[in-house]
Amino acid sequence: MNTAAIATAPDPTTASHAPLVSLRGVSKTFSNGTVALQNMSLDIGEREFVSLLGPSGCGKSTALRIIAGLGDTTSGTITWPGVRDDTTAKSRHEIGFVFQEPTLMPWATVFNNVWLPLRLRGVSRSAARGDVMEALGMVGLEKFADSYPRELSGGMKMRVSIARALITRPKLLLMDEPFAALDEITRFKLNNDLLHLWEKFGWTVIFVTHSVFESVYLSSRIVVMASRPGRVIDELAIDAPYPREEEFRTSSIYNEYCRKTSDALHAAMEGSEHR
Amino acid sequence: MTAVEAEKHEGEMARTSVQDLSTDEAPRPAEAGSATGRWLRFLIPVLMLVGLIVVWQVYVMVYDVPHYILPSPVRVAQALAADWPVLLSALWVTLTITLKALVIALVGGVALAILMAQSKWIELALYPYAVILQVTPVVAIAPLILIYTPTTQAAILICAWIVAFFPVLSNTTQGLRSTDHNLLNLFELYRASRWQTLIFLQLPNALPYFLAGLRIAGGLALIAAVVGEFAAGTAGAGSGLAFRLLESQYRLNIPRLFGALILLSLTGVLIFAATSLVSHLLLRKWHESAVRREN
Structure with a gap:
């Protein structure tokens, strides 16, 4: 940078x-x-x-x-x-970034993938729960929090990726x-x-x-x-x-x-x- | 129905169908109607084994093969029962060396792989020596190791470690290196520390590679423990199965030799089964290699 x-x-x-x-x-x-x-x-x-x-x-x-x-x-x-x-x-x-591929971590559940940006800032799982579920709600995937990426369709994976980008409430x-x-x-x-x-x-x-x-x-x-x-x-x-x-x-x-x-x-x- | 609802609905359907398939394993004709299928999976290998033993026994009886050439299964069983204390203590020695070598190889291999992943320079400096250790036959290094180590057991342990170490190192290194570049970019974007990137991204990504290395290393550690003992030429009490094998050969006690061999094979199979189980348990949720294909 x-x-x-x-x-x-x-x-x-x-x-x-x-x-x-x-x-x-x-x-x-x-x-x-x-x-x-x-x-x-x-x-x-x-x-x-x-x-x-x-x-x-x-x-x-x-x-x-x-x-x-x-x-x-x-x-x-x-x-x-x-x-x-x-x-x-x-x-x-x-800044939130969405890549051409969903770029999810295959070993992590949908919840953990969306939690990642907050987790890297040191926000605990329980403290992040509300934000994660809200972000998943925005893309209509609350019910899939515990699924793994491989269980989702291409469109759903992309939604998870978008939820992850939104969780930090980016301006851009x-x-x-x-x-x-x-x-x-x-x-x-x-x-x-x-x-x-x-x-x-x-x-x-x-x-x-x-x-x-x-x-x-x-x-x-x-x-x-x-x-x-x-x-x-x-x-x-x-x-x-x-x-x-x-x-x-x-x-x-x-x-x-x-x-x-x-x-x-x-x-x-x-x-x-x-x- | 709006677009969001439509896809939600589609998703729910996908989910229920996944649950259906996982709770209800019946509709898989290829693997036979579940109960019988499971029985057959167990029965066929057992029948095959029993058949082979019977053929062996009959062959020895019909052709009257001397027991110092090929002992009958019954004689081998007798030898196993009679020599049990000797063989068991030998097995214990070999097993201890194998497991110790494996543990040190795992810890050392992963630690070195992580170290090499941190810097290209460290990798350039160290990797050639890892390769040299691997490609030089362990039997050839054993005499030297024997001179440098205080006890024979320590020498054998080092031999086993050298052999088991490399698959762990090279697989883990490959796993750490093959991390998705976009995910690395994402971690950079969110300003993850080097430590966070390692723990949350690189290590989980390397796990399947590491586990493949573990399975190879488990088998190799046992082989190297035996080869190392051959090379070191231990004798007497406190020695492992390799010594018992040689001793039985010198004394033409072939039934005991077979007994020792069977114990070695069983140990190898058990190590493979254990490492495969560990691998399956760790990967079954997400890695394609461990997830059952459904189509």
Whole structure:
């Protein structure tokens, strides 16, 4: 983690309008010389639902990991203007991360998997019980506290993973293609559930995906990225009002946004092919 | 029905069906209608054993094989009964050495594996010597060990330890290293200490690997205890089954040799069964190797 890159909080009166996290000219080159991310600048405001959309290799996952503090940047800065009492430790505590795979510990029950983030902070099992059950309740899995991950379906495992990310009550939820490996029916369900939770709790979400339809359905803003080198190409605001339900999926506004986003994505991909 | 309810419902159904299958083991035609199936599982090996012993007895009687070439099962049984005090004390010596060597190998192997997992440099410094110890035949090192140790028993113990140590070390090391990178990232994200990562993540992840190593090490410890005793050439009272084997051979007391052999095999089988049981009990809830496949 690049501690030096974290600035101190600005004037508290403007804090609510300031972005929660701000990337300035962030680049990342891997040791094998691959430029994963080139000069990425991005502001994420509080309560936004931002999707990073792009083909594989465009650095969207790398960007997410850098925001999470997993791995250093080669150059550029990340600041957290929206987080008061700003320290590395503080901001990390307010981040929840959901990986592409459920990433559960197979030897631990659902309860113990969700308890983990609190356990690592030294919260005892009995003290954590209320929070764990509440988090499991949010994703509709209270009855499965004593099951082992192998007994659950793919969608249910992903729900456990989301419950685990929510248990620390994060301000910022980072999701790295969380539903990419699920079937379409389950994905739609989880999309809806995620939106409901987001509306209810008002976190900020950064959502990495390669699906145009998923990104339009969920996001208030889409950041389109291109590969080789990974960079931001375009940004689209999706102004359709929330709550969005199944009707939104079949509406003409939705189709219109999907077409626009698709065009932007194709432009991004052609751009990189001609390089 | 909303999406959440739908999936809850689906989940509940999955759960009840899992319970159904675990409480009711009847509908498995492949393993036969439960009661008879269980009986057969027990009966077939026993019948096979009895059959083999009968064939052996009949062969010895029909061809009138001299007992110093191949004793009949009855003679072996007689020898076992008559020499019981001698064989039992020898068995006790061998068993003690085996178990001691195994325990030291487990503790040492796991400790060294954890140490090597902490730093690439420690691993680079130590691992080659673990390999050298393993690939050099223990029989070849035994004479040296005999010179350096105060008692023969200690020498045999070291031989058994050297052999049992490596599978534990190499398996545990592999297990510690094969931890899911995303889980490691998650632990880093929640700022887990090195100790927490070891206790909550790396050790549980290494458990199946360690248990596979344990099963190999258990058998090897017994083999090495016997080989070590052959190499050390113990004699007289206080010596193990290996000495009794050699002694019986010199005196052409073949029934006793068979008796000693049977005791050794039984010990090996028991060690394997015990380590397998431990492994099953620890993994049955979550590891694919121990969970019954249902489809």
